[in-house]
Amino acid sequence: MALIHKATITPTKLELLAAWLPTRSWFDGPAEPTLTRVAAGRFDDPAGEVGVEVLLVRAGEGPALHVPLTYRGAPLPGGDDFLIGFMEHSALGRRWVYDATGDPVYLAQVVDVIRSAGHEAAEEFEDGEVRDTDLKLTGSGAASEPAGPVTAHADGDPTVVTAGAVTLTVHRLPLIAVDPSDDGVLTACWPGQEAPVVLVHLHAGR
Numbered sequence: 001m002a003l004i005h006k007a008t009i010t011p012t013k014l015e016l017l018a019a020w021l022p023t024r025s026w027f028d029g030p031a032e033p034t035l036t037r038v039a040a041g042r043f044d045d046p047a048g049e050v051g052v053e054v055l056l057v058r059a060g061e062g063p064a065l066h067v068p069l070t071y072r073g074a075p076l077p078g079g080d081d082f083l084i085g086f087m088e089h090s091a092l093g094r095r096w097v098y099d100a101t102g103d104p105v106y107l108a109q110v111v112d113v114i115r116s117a118g119h120e121a122a123e124e125f126e127d128g129e130v131r132d133t134d135l136k137l138t139g140s141g142a143a144s145e146p147a148g149p150v151t152a153h154a155d156g157d158p159t160v161v162t163a164g165a166v167t168l169t170v171h172r173l174p175l176i177a178v179d180p181s182d183d184g185v186l187t188a189c190w191p192g193q194e195a196p197v198v199l200v201h202l203h204a205g206r
Contacts, residue, residue, distance in 0.1 A: 009087050009095075016085040016097055017057060017067060026157035026172050033059035039190035041120035041135035043109040049073070050105040051095075054120070054137060054199070056174075056190065066172050066199050068100035068110075076103060101159045101170050107147045111166055114184040114202045117141035135190050137199075142184025144204035158201075169201040 014035045021027045021035075038056035045052055051071035056064045069084070075096055076082070082102030087095045100106035112118065120137040148164015157172040174188065174197035183204045187196035 009089055011085070011087060013055065013069065013087070013097070014057065016087065020084045020099075021059070021065070021067075025155065026159075027059075027065070029059040029062055035059055038064045039135035039188075041133045041137050041188075043106070043113065043137075044121040045105050045109065047105075050103070052100065052103075052106050052109055054135060054188070056135065056188075063173055064193075066170070066174055068106055068170070070098045070100045070103040070106050072096045072098065079103065101155075101161055101168075102150070102153055104147070104150060104163070107150065107161060107163045107168065110168065110186060110200055111144065111147040111163070111202060113137065114139040114186050114200065115142050115144050115146070135188055138187050138189075138196065140185045140187070142202050142204065144183060144202055165204065167203040169203065171199055171201075174199055 014037065018033050018035050021029065021033060022031050035057045038058050040053055040055045043052040043054070049072070053071070054066070054068045057067055058064055073095065076098055079098055079102055082099040084097045084099055087097055089095050116139060118139045120133055120135065145165040147166055150161060150163050152162040154160045159170040159172065161168045161170065176195070176197055184202040185198050186200040188199050189196055
C-alpha cells in the first residue's frame, strides 16, 4: 500500500522535469518543454521511507517518456548524480527528488515486482480514501536473484543498471516488442494504450 498525502507541492514534478529532461542525452525535445502527465503508478517501499513512482510524461506532441522517480526526506548517500531537484511538500516538508534508476529502493522494488509477477501498489490517502491508479504495471515473473548494490549505471535510452547479480534495462521510450529470450519484464498499460508496453527488462546472472 502506497500512502498518498493531499498536499501542495512546490515546484511541481512536471516543473522539475521540464528543467531536468533537456539535460539528458536521450531527450529529443525542446530546451524548454511543456510537459503533460500521461499516467503514473507507485511501488511500495517496505520501510515506508521512500516514495517510488513510475511516471510517464509527454513533451508537447512527442512520445510518452518513462521517468521513474523517488522522493526522499533526506539526501540519498552517493546519489548526487541522480538528483533532479527539490520539492517543498506541505505535509512532509522538503523532498529530495531522484532519477529512480540510481536509487537502490526503486531498483529493489522493480526487481521484486518482476520476479514475483507483481503489480503496482494500491494508493490510499491518509483518510482511507483509495485513489484509482491509471498506470497498470505487471511483472512477468522471473527466476532471478534480488537486486544488490549498484555497481554500474549507464544513462541513456535505454538506461542500463547493474545491481548485484541482475542487470536492469530501463526503456525511456516504452517498447512494444518482448524478446522471448529475456528473463523477465515489467509491462505497463494506461488509458489510450491498452496493449502492454515494456518499461524494464530484467536480466539475471550478469
